[in-house]
Amino acid sequence: MKVGIFLVALVPLGYIAWKFFNNKLGANPIRELEIQTGLWTLRFLAITLSVTPARRLFGWNGVVKYRRMLGLFTFFYACVHLSMWSAVDWFFAWGDMWQEILKHRYIFIGMLTWLILLPLALTSTKGWVRRLGKRWARLHRLIYVAAITGTVHYLWAVKKDTFFPLVYLAVFVFLLGFRVIYARRKPSPARRTQSGATAPA
Amino acid sequence: MLIKKPDDIKSSEITPEDTYLNRRKFLAAAGVAAVGIVGSGRLVSALAPARQQEDKPNTWEEITGYNNYYEFGTDKEDPAQNATKFRTKPWTVKVDGLVKKPADYQFEDLIKPHKLEDRVYRFRCVEAWSMVIPWQGIPLAEMIKRFEPLPSAKFVQFTTVMAPDQMPGQRMGILPWPYVEGLRMDEAMHPLTLMVTGLYGKTLQNQNGAPIRLITPWKYGFKGAKAIVRISFLDKQPRNTWQISNSDEYGFYANVNPEVDHPRWTQASERRIGTFRRQRTLMFNGYADQVASMYAGMDLRKNF
Secondary structure, eight states: OHHHHHHHHHHHHHHHHHHHHTTOSOSOHHHHHHHHHHHHHHHHHHHHHHHHHHHHHHOOGGGGGGHHHHHHHHHHHHHHHHHIIIIIISTTOHHHHHHHHHHOHHHHHHHHHHHHHHHHHHTOSHHHHHHHTHHHHHHHTHHHHHHHHHHHHHHHHOSSOOHHHHHHHHHHHHHHHHHHHHHHHOOOOOOBOTTSOBOOO | OOOOOOSSBOGGGOOOOOHHHHHHHHHHHHHHHHHHHHHOOSOOOSOOSSOOSOOOOOOHHHHHHSOOOGGGOSSTTHHHHHSTTOOOSSOEEEEEESBSSOEEEEHHHHHTTSOOEEEEEEEEOTTSEEEEEEEEEEEHHHHHHHHOBOTTOOEEEEEEOOOTTTOGGGGTTSSOSSOEEEEEHHHHTSTTOEEEEEETTEEOOGGGTTTOEEEOTTBBGGGSOOSEEEEEEESSOOOOHHHHHOTTTOOSSOBOOTTSOOSSSOOSEEEETTOSSOEEOOGGGGTHHHHGGGGTTOOTTTOO
16 A cells, blocks of 8 residues: 555656657746746645644545655655756756855745755654654644645745745645644643654644 | 838738647647757757747637736636636727826727727747737827827827726735836837737737736736726836835836846747747847837946
């Protein structure tokens, strides 16, 4: 089953790549690569953050064991998105890219989002859960920050059509809000999930 | 019908609309570049100091398939899809304001006295992509001479049609419709300014602003109002739609300027549609020697 989800999670990337090589990304394919890989990063982020609400609302306990993989796929798509920007768009023009990060806030907040996801990806293993103990859950709350900064990155990048960025914002506010409400209603000690990772409160 | 081409890109460079060739070149370049990225460990700057890419005209498919025309939707493919049934006949252009001869012109009567010219121009969108487009049209200066503006006329304003029954974007408040643009009188009278009615020698397509649209190649593309129904001569600078929508980001002059970034993204480089590498943006989109004198002494950072 894990293999199945792993393969399914690669489908968006495969589809984007197929479209690129078959010239189905329109007249500005590089821009389209950036947009599509960015959208899938946000989508995987939303899917990852939906695991706990799904468990609490529908009793889907089985999904929890895939949450780490889903989180890592979020980071994976973020890396693909970043390499579309740095390699394909800017072709490793480091000076120009550094200027972009400093001068343009949507790039800055995008880089910030990736930098937040990086330690989360690196500490996703069981070894790190053990090593960090209680601090693991606190560190991994940064995923909520990443969700907001990632959406603001999207919002600041579009010229005028703010509809979809605001939809993503609404989704993340809902997913965050769900946890806030749940934490207030049922204060309980952090529970251990099947994978051994402590669920963030 | 074809007379002079005072632009710097020769019409003789217009290739037939060979979608095939450009696409193949693009993918080949992408493939080579991909290998290059993997193979080389050196830090290579994407942007050579000089323009490394020639100004080859874009294909018919690119020009008619990638458009910002929010009246028909905000996706780049929307105008081509949604503008197919747009009615461009009959078409009236009202000329009013500070002119000796205000009148309503039928489109055919507006065009008839003029010889159509072929002009291959660079086109630079404010979003930092660009194309090279073989327009066909009439120098605006020739038209304006007919209207006989009064000495008090300092600006020309262009208004796009208001047709929410045909333009789905106008049923939503994306921009404050109808779309309005304007030029200073010297800009309007400049030899480069063109009232466009054709593309690649063919009738202008709906998604490109049929039946008649404005083109000012040294300015960002949004200055080129499409589907024009009114030309007004004013003594005050009009507020153009993008400026009304967001004056922090879009101004009246909108001259292509690599030294003045958009507040949120860079204008120092652009993506030429159909090519793989970014290229440096040129001051006034490469028309500096022809237009810079109009802005001598102006602070182009303030007057963006």
